[in-house]
Amino acid sequence: MNLRTKLHQFTYYLFPGQCILCKSLTSRALDICLACESELPWLGNCCPYCAEPSTNILPCARCLQQPQTFSATLCGFEYRFPINTLIHAFKDSQHLCSGYVLTHLAYERHRKTLSNISVEDLLVVPVPLHPRKSRARGFNQSHLIAQQLAELIPATLDQTLLYRVIDTPDQKNLPLSARKKNLKDSFQVARNLKGNRVLLVDDVVTTGTTITEISRCLLESGASDVVVFAVARTPP
Ligand SMILES: [Zn+2]
Numbered sequence: 348m349n350l351r352t353k354l355h356q357f358t359y360y361l362f363p364g365q366c367i368l369c370k371s372l373t374s375r376a377l378d379i380c381l382a383c384e385s386e387l388p389w390l391g392n393c394c395p396y397c398a399e400p401s402t403n404i405l406p407c408a409r410c411l412q413q414p415q416t417f418s419a420t421l422c423g424f425e426y427r428f429p430i431n432t433l434i435h436a437f438k439d440s441q442h443l444c445s446g447y448v449l450t451h452l453a454y455e456r457h458r459k460t461l462s463n464i465s466v467e468d469l470l471v472v473p474v475p476l477h478p479r480k481s482r483a484r485g486f487n488q489s490h491l492i493a494q495q496l497a498e499l500i501p502a503t504l505d506q507t508l509l510y511r512v513i514d515t516p517d518q519k520n521l522p523l524s525a526r527k528k529n530l531k532d533s534f535q536v537a538r539n540l541k542g543n544r545v546l547l548v549d550d551v552v553t554t555g556t557t558i559t560e561i562s563r564c565l566l567e568s569g570a571s572d573v574v575v576f577a578v579a580r581t582p583p
Pocket residue numbers: 366367368369370371379380381382383384
């Protein structure tokens with residue numbers, strides 16, 4: 348344990364944090380108590396490509412049928428209670444502490460895999476919001492997650508690479524075929540990516556249509572590989 352960690356722990360001993368779930372005081376470096384952390388719906392077995400929860404670690408039927416435009420998806424949790432409530436609090440009520448805790452835990456879950464990715468030429472890129480939505484919310488949740496992740500790895504954050512040029516209707520109310528159509532030509536890549544690999548960051552992966560479309564654009568712009576990182580994955 349280095350001095351910085353010791354100091355951090357000492358500070359938390361003097362000024363304990365509060366668990367984001369049960370509200371009990373905690374002297375841990377993260378604002379979640381051990382009991383609540385162990386009860387979280389961690390993502391277990393899943394498809395190695397799209398991270399859809401499964402009973403095994405084989406590729407799912409959808410990924411077998413049509414290979415993904417990204418090479419892997421790393422998610423911390425299944426998107427169900429209390430993860431959905433915490434992400435909702437993070438995005439819609441600006442409870443940034445929830446986002447911070449979940450990002451840290453999801454990172455820890457994949458620390459080993461992430462440490463095996465060479466950071467040379469790696470860009471950490473958040474899924475962009477259209478400027479209108481970003482203004483309305485006050486921030487882009489994926490940007491905050493990407494920023495924290497880039498510090499933890501550490502790797503280069505690039506928040507000016509990807510733009511959302513069309514303000515699409517909310518994806519979650521659309522059937523799958525309409526989602527794909529809805530997103531077509533929605534994103535623009537700012538420059539040539541020859542030689543770069545991208546760690547694409549989102550808060551929740553649902554059907555994967557957004558990350559599929561963005562990865563396609565990134566590969567077309569010269570990226571050699573795209574890996575997706577998200578806090579949570581919706582169950583099938
Ligand atoms: Zn707790």
